Amino acid sequence: MTGRLRVGVAGTGFIGETHLAAWTAEGIPAVVYDVDEARAAGLAARFGARPVTTLEALFDAVDVVDVCTPTHLHAGIAVAAARAGRHVVCEKPMARTLADAEAMVEAASAAGVRLLVGHVVRFFPEYVAARDAVLAGAIGDPAVLRLTRSSFRPRQPAGHWFFDHAKSGGIVLDLMIHDLDYARWVAGEVATVQCRSAGVERPEAGIDHAMAILTHESGAISHVSASWAYAPPTFHTAFEIAGSHGLIEHDSALTAPITPSLLSGTDAGGTTALADTSLNGDPFRLELAAFARSILDGTPTRTSARDALETLRVALAADESAHQGGRVVRLERTEAA
């Protein structure tokens, strides 16, 4: 059924490759777009995809454009794709600015196309199971959440867009946003955000570690931390959801079913680390397959464009707080959310 869709992956970086692998595994034919012909051709060749170097060629070839470019370029491609009548899948963060995100929502709405944002944590089985337990009443009302995501500084060269705050939004928009979104998904809308970031306060340190404290409209409070301070190949996630009559704990270090200790080494040397998902089904595949189904038959997804926009609003508030020395930022939510 999903075979009727044709998808174009825009961007050939880390997440572009991850998505392309997932689309290919789902049997969905893909086109790879990059302005750099060699990069487009190189990645496309590895997955039997077709490379294109112009947006016109991309839009002509596909039904869905999957935006995996650097963050600051999301909106331009997404809006153009929507105006060309193409559905849009977009990697998180949805956009670099709220204005960009709103333009994307408006363009998709005006064109009558879908806009689906890749908050992939909503497809990670441990996070889904914990939320299901909360919804089933296992711990009562959420009270105190603690969400942690720790890895190493992306191994990219100096000058890479990732390290340019104006383009990427730094650790808060790139990494912490996963757990900001999850905090909203579990404990509801956010009222205030306070955040401090080592990368902002100590830019010369060469590491980053950001810690945010959220208050939710429900009365719950959340501590969210995101780190690029650990040694490679660390990728560690943990969460604790404490409720009115119970507690849920998860720690990826304690739930890894396979612990290799290979004499050949366990650091694959990648630029960025991902959670090990080899046994539970790849969350990227689950996410993109769900998006494809939704586009084809309207099946509801776990995240709407409006939802992603609200998460971006929280992340931008956290980033603003971090840049103002931990000032408390109050969220002003639109009624439509």
Add this chain to the structure above:
Amino acid sequence: MAGDERSVRIGVLSMEHVHAGAYVPLLAAMPGVDLAGIWDADPSRASSAAAGAGTTGFDSVGALLREVDGVVITAPNAEHRALVEEAASAGVHVLCEKPLATTVDDARAIVDACERAGVLLMTAFPSRWNPALRSLRSTIEAGGLGDVVCMEGVNTGAMPDLHAAWFVDPARSGGGAVTDHVVHLADLYRWMLGAEVVEVYAVANRILQERFDRVETGGLVSLRFANGAFATIDCSWSKPRSYPTWGGLSIDAIGTGGAIRVDAFRQRLAVYGTREAGISWPAWGPDADRGMLEEFVAAVRDRRQPAVSGLDGLRAVEIVDAAYRSIAAGEPVRLAPASA
């Protein structure tokens, strides 16, 4: 010290704090210590605790103070001040349970009373004797973490009303989870960073523990230090009654040289008993209380300042006070520069 020196005579004022139950047997068995007696507001509680430890129960604070060199004060938080002042005026050295007091004024009065009387004052921060935390501090001191940029700490536990009702009576405890748990990590951070707290942001709620509402049960705190470092604390009473242990304390220390995680109570067993007994996690790691009590006894014996001072206790109370003001204001609160 030479074995022929007379023992240091120690008294215990009040069995109402759960920690007294741990301190008394340690003191009773400690070489060079004469556990001279136990006073409690409830004479029957004093006599039964004394009988269990092979010592004497007292129904008069003054009578016990005449028999000792030092006292361990383990009364409810709000009652510390009166007992410390009485001990100090009797010339008796003091180890006071944390938090030193429920208000900055009381904590300041406790420090002043001991200074005026010329008696030693130590605040009971046993985590400073936890070997894993001591190792972290040594690593930081030796530069093993580079410049420490921030710390992420968790000191969560069960609601302590299962030990004693006064813990959740704000008139006697001073408050809930913020009062109970912020002081440990605040003190550890000051000790490891060698810097004072200059700004406090805190949020709290009353949803945990079946929406228990007499005191706050959930709390998150963010601290800024004078040297530019920052740190957070989860102080919540978030462990439900079914949890296999009382709680725990951990720190993720982040520096320019990487990160170190310390889980101070990780050394434990998992024991699966009958359905009624459930699952428990008894600790087998070293007992930090012992090291703390040995330090107090040694300081009294040698007439020297203990490794943790009354001022350390006062600073922690100032941080708790600022946390409550921040909770009320919804904004960060600046701390006045340390005045002593």
